[in-house]
Amino acid sequence: MNSFLLMQALGEIAPEKVQKALESMGRTPQSAGKARPVRKLARTVLLAAVITALLGATAYAVGISVDRLRQEKLRQDLKIEENAVENYEEYALPEQEETAAPAAPKITVLSTYRDGDNQYIYVNISPVRKEQIREQAYGNGGFGADLDGVGHYTEIYFTREFTEDEHEPVHVTIEGKDEVHMHLKDEAIYEHWLENYDEQEQSLTLRVSVYLNSAAPENRPDLTRPLPLHIAYKSREEDSDLAMDYGTVEVKPAEEYCREIVFDTPPVFPGPEEGTAWEIRKIKLYPSQVLIYIWHDGIEALNLSAEERQALSPEELDRYEQARNQWFNLYDPVIGNSYVTFSDGTRCGIYGALTIPYVDGCQEFNTNWHEKTVNIAEAVSWTVGGQTVSFSPTAK
Amino acid sequence: MEDTKIIELYWQRAGSAIDETEKKYGRMCRSLAENILNDPLDSEECVNDTYLNVWQSIPTQRPAHFAAFLAAITRRLSIDALRRRNAAKRGGGAFAVALEELAECLPSEESVEAQVEARELAEILDGFLDSLKETDRNMFVCRYWLCANISEIAQRLHVTESRVKSSLMRSRKRLGNLLSEVGYR
Numbered sequence: 304m305n306s307f308l309l310m311q312a313l314g315e316i317a318p319e320k321v322q323k324a325l326e327s328m329g330r331t332p333q334s335a336g337k338a339r340p341v342r343k344l345a346r347t348v349l350l351a352a353v354i355t356a357l358l359g360a361t362a363y364a365v366g367i368s369v370d371r372l373r374q375e376k377l378r379q380d381l382k383i384e385e386n387a388v389e390n391y392e393e394y395a396l397p398e399q400e401e402t403a404a405p406a407a408p409k410i411t412v413l414s415t416y417r418d419g420d421n422q423y424i425y426v427n428i429s430p431v432r433k434e435q436i437r438e439q440a441y442g443n444g445g446f447g448a449d450l451d452g453v454g455h456y457t458e459i460y461f462t463r464e465f466t467e468d469e470h471e472p473v474h475v476t477i478e479g480k481d482e483v484h485m486h487l488k489d490e491a492i493y494e495h496w497l498e499n500y501d502e503q504e505q506s507l508t509l510r511v512s513v514y515l516n517s518a519a520p521e522n523r524p525d526l527t528r529p530l531p532l533h534i535a536y537k538s539r540e541e542d543s544d545l546a547m548d549y550g551t552v553e554v555k556p557a558e559e560y561c562r563e564i565v566f567d568t569p570p571v572f573p574g575p576e577e578g579t580a581w582e583i584r585k586i587k588l589y590p591s592q593v594l595i596y597i598w599h600d601g602i603e604a605l606n607l608s609a610e611e612r613q614a615l616s617p618e619e620l621d622r623y624e625q626a627r628n629q630w631f632n633l634y635d636p637v638i639g640n641s642y643v644t645f646s647d648g649t650r651c652g653i654y655g656a657l658t659i660p661y662v663d664g665c666q667e668f669n670t671n672w673h674e675k676t677v678n679i680a681e682a683v684s685w686t687v688g689g690q691t692v693s694f695s696p697t698a699k
Numbered sequence: 700m701e702d703t704k705i706i707e708l709y710w711q712r713a714g715s716a717i718d719e720t721e722k723k724y725g726r727m728c729r730s731l732a733e734n735i736l737n738d739p740l741d742s743e744e745c746v747n748d749t750y751l752n753v754w755q756s757i758p759t760q761r762p763a764h765f766a767a768f769l770a771a772i773t774r775r776l777s778i779d780a781l782r783r784r785n786a787a788k789r790g791g792g793a794f795a796v797a798l799e800e801l802a803e804c805l806p807s808e809e810s811v812e813a814q815v816e817a818r819e820l821a822e823i824l825d826g827f828l829d830s831l832k833e834t835d836r837n838m839f840v841c842r843y844w845l846c847a848n849i850s851e852i853a854q855r856l857h858v859t860e861s862r863v864k865s866s867l868m869r870s871r872k873r874l875g876n877l878l879s880e881v882g883y884r
Contacts, residue, residue: 312824314844317825321764323836324836325727325770328841
């Protein structure tokens with residue numbers, strides 16, 4: 304024990320004692336002096352808060368563009384400037400003057416950016432009744448999105464749940480809530496939806512995720528032209544015929560912004576059996592996503608095509624799945640505890656795998672940062688399983 | 700503005716919550732951070748971080764002692780910042796001196812059989828502080844929690860500096876004895 308620990312422990316004493324001491328020292332309100340200007344960090348908090356406050360009915364009253372405020376708030380939330388996200392694009396907003404909340408349902412596309420295999424598109428839809436949010440959360444109805452040319456209508460997902468061979472081309476998630484898994488209780492899901500819902504204004508901001516590398520080629524969106532995005536709502540409970548068309552907006556593909564780092568000396572980790580090992584060959588950093596490429600001997604045999612799997616007997620299929628799981632279970636504990644260090648000494652961890660498809664002879668470990676976005680240009684090293692690999696500053 | 704109203708502003712996610720906190724408690728937080736860090740820029744950063752922490756904590760919390768709540772966050776962030784600066788013992792201003800004084804009542808490294816968690820130690824400290832007279836307790840907390848200067852304590856509590864010093868010395872001695880009794884020597 305040292306005096307530092309004692310000083311730290313003092314920090315845990317009952318607050319009443321501290322309050323008394325503060326009062327005896329005259330440091331409570333009555334003696335507070337002239338306030339100094341709030342600096343950058345607090346200003347950021349303030350700005351976000353002010354925007355949130357303005358997004359109520361007052362914005363219409365003072366003639367501020369509500370959609371412009373929504374764009375501003377989103378940019379703040381995603382830390383676009385702070386993390387120098389280069390491929391974030393805001394869409395031009397309708398020019399007509401807004402003097403009141405819209406009476407008819409409408410969607411407004413706010414912004415977009417592309418990370419890896421996904422293009423994220425933020426849309427605001429309004430007016431949305433609270434009951435509709437509830438239905439969405441409790442699975443009795445909900446919002447759906449489709450892309451023209453894809454011909455696929457999909458329910459809004461709470462997670463990006465991909466199966467190995469069949470990727471849905473469009474997913475609509477609530478911004479930043481990908482971690483809300485289906486196993487959560489409905490009440491918890493409902494709460495998460497409400498976080499992105501302004502009841503007074505009856506507006507909801509969603510993130511539409513377009514999966515660009517759909518395994519099914521016929522579902523792959525044509526990126527050479529703007530994509531009309533259509534959002535609708537349908538109720539299953541109140542009235543089976545109740546459907547609401549929120550309309551169609553056009554979205555355009557964004558450029559990819561990525562740093563790809565190939566390791567000259569790949570980090571190596573023990574495999575499931577003695578004498579086996581797996582290695583990480585490269586990493587791709589995106590502002591909101593990380594892709595890690597894993598390789599080991601015999602990896603091809605663990606990634607059979609659908610046809611090859613169908614040809615297996617039930618026992619063989621069982622052994623195949625067990626062998627895959629043996630390897631896959633090794634990745635999360637190592638990679639899920641890793642972190643990237645930035646030039647200013649700060650760190651950001653990454654989550655476990657969202658998906659692990661087989662890409663270019665490697666398992667592609669898809670995951671997200673602990674933060675919504677990071678400044679990938681400032682990443683200098685990655686510490687994984689106790690090994691640190693440095694990035695070349697020019698790798699981009 | 701009353702604390703309850705400021706807290707309500709945080710619950711409403713109103714930007715003015717931070718403004719009101721700064722107006723009412725900015726000086727207190729800044730003074731505490733400066734006592735620990737001895738650096739105006741670092742202190743300012745800690746105060747800003749404090750507001751951000753409070754913004755993130757309320758809701759869901761509704762602190763009964765808002766000033767103490769704020770001060771605890773500032774203190775914790777300042778100590779963390781000091782740790783990062785790796786200048787704990789020397790050249791760190793009032794906090795470093797306070798640390799050295801506290802070291803008097805600690806048993807030697809060799810006789811310590813086990814490290815204790817800060818929270819367990821805090822319980823002992825709470826009991827110890829309860830056993831002190833109110834004036835002595837305030838002096839101890841002012842010195843070692845708020846890291847206030849002895850002259851400032853004397854001035855604020857309307858006593859002489861030697862009175863503060865002797866009270867602190869007695870308290871440290873009693874704390875040292877107590878820590879020994881509960882097995883830290």
